[in-house]
Amino acid sequence: MKNLMIPSLLAAALLASPAQAFQQITHKRIAMDAVAYMRNNPETTEYARLKAWVNAAGYTLDQFAEVLGQGAYDVDDFQDTYLCGAVTGDCVYAPVFNAGASLVNYTSYWHFQNHTRGSDVHGNDLGGYNYDLLTVWGDIDNLAATWLVGDYLDDGNGGMTGWFWSDDSEYNSYGITEANYRQGSHSSKSMYDDFEEIPFQPLDNLGQYWYSQFLAQPTAQTLGFVMHTTDLLQPHHVWTTSALNHSGWEGWVADYYDGENLNDSGLVTQAMDNFNPVASGSSDIRPLLTEGGALAYGNGGIVLSSTDHNDRVQVARVVVPHAIAMVVHILNHAAQQVSH
Structure with a gap:
């Protein structure tokens, strides 16, 4: 079981560190x-x-x-992938309210192809990043899932919201970015309503x-x-x-x-x-x-x-x-x- 109980200050520090692939x-x-x-x-x-x-x-x-x-x-x-707070509905494109955005943007989660597993729920032969299904993981993965637990992909005015129907949409990432990267596979918004289980496209x-x-x-x-x-x-x-x-x-x-x-x-x-x-x-x-x-x-x-x-x-x-x-x-x- 992946450990999601990480102190928030440590999470903030590590989430502001580089987590991309090749620089x-x-x-x-x-x-x-x-x-x-x-x-x-x-x-x-x-x-x-x-x-x-x-x-x-x-x-x-x-x-x-x-x-x-x-x-x-x-x-x-790219500022094309916004995740919205599970409680506040506030939508941002990088962790810690955009601090360190030049180092880690949520768009990076589309930059994986998981060769440790087979096909994904979209019907792709190999899936992308999905915290819940990682075969190998470490502190940054756990920290992100802790920081973003319950956060959802911005779907514009598509209906996904935080508590009490709060939603401050900034960009329809589901209707634009995810749709662009679907490429013949299939998706539903329910797949993108909790970060720790989101099956990002490969x-x-x-x-x-x-x-x-x-x-x-x-x-x-x-x-x-x-x-x-x-x-x-x-x-x-x-x-x-x-x-x-x-x-x-x-x-x-x-x-x-x-x-x-x-x-x-x-x-x-x-x-x-x-x-x-x-x-x-x-x-x-x-x-x-x-x-x-x-x-x-x-x-x-x-x-x-x-x-x-x-x-x-x-x-x-x-x-x-x-x-x-x-x-x-x-x-x-x-x-x-x-x-x-």
């Missing part, structure tokens, strides 16, 4: 390094098609890489939503939003926990990204072969994204329990090159689509 700058570097890899390997990638589209859109390749990377960076800052659905937006109206920014799915190569996001060295690992990756040559092009080349490319006639990139998650789940679990530098190097030199390779595969497919 935002790492997301940006991965996306930009994928573009650089394509430029350096035009014979084995869709570089020519990508460059033709980029130039036709009025960008240089370097400008495109910057916008793409910034899009991957920006997803953690990250691959987020990626699929933004990719569909890109296909409908191709822009570098929306394609960049898709690239935040490199969270799937961060082991904590597929083992599914906000704790267990989560923030320490993300900081380590950012600190040693260059020093340990985590973007080694030779490793990226090897990683390319470990993905099945998305068929040019398909618009569903989720199988590719799930392959990335499976790889991190199978190769990165040690960083949940170990902070040893060598252990972290071993994992990082697998997951980071595969994250870059996954972005290259998405860019290859995107280039095929916009060149039709």
Whole structure:
């Protein structure tokens, strides 16, 4: 049984600490390094098609890489997910009445794909974050569930309220964000009325939503939003926990990204072969994204329990090159689509 009885002052302190996956700058570097890899390997990638589209859109390749990377960076800052107090009905997008919002937004709960379990109540083959069904968890998970016990997802004027029908809706997160990330699955508002049992949609659905937006109206920014799915190569996001060295690992990756040559092009080349490319006639990139998650789940679990530098190097030199390779595969497919 997960322990929900944690002192509120300690909860406030820890909830204000980072609990995202790769740091935002790492997301940006991965996306930009994928573009650089394509430029350096035009014979084995869709570089020519990508460059033709980029130039036709009025960008240089370097400008495109910057916008793409910034899009991957920006997803953690989305203010699209408000949780409302079980008693007050007051709706906020970050813990402690928005304190530390730049570090932890509730939007981060859409950034998981739980490979420790099977399908979820929505009908997805793999679910997302659901505190009640976590297989591994730790202090941050418990603290959040304590802080947010009984809190519900903002549904606009849809009927969910706090005690005595109090409700200060700020954004219809159920009718907009959750609906966008539903992607062929099914939901009901009752699934979102108590945080500790909320089955958040998985990250691959987020990626699929933004990719569909890109296909409908191709822009570098929306394609960049898709690239935040490199969270799937961060082991904590597929083992599914906000704790267990989560923030320490993300900081380590950012600190040693260059020093340990985590973007080694030779490793990226090897990683390319470990993905099945998305068929040019398909618009569903989720199988590719799930392959990335499976790889991190199978190769990165040690960083949940170990902070040893060598252990972290071993994992990082697998997951980071595969994250870059996954972005290259998405860019290859995107280039095929916009060149039709």
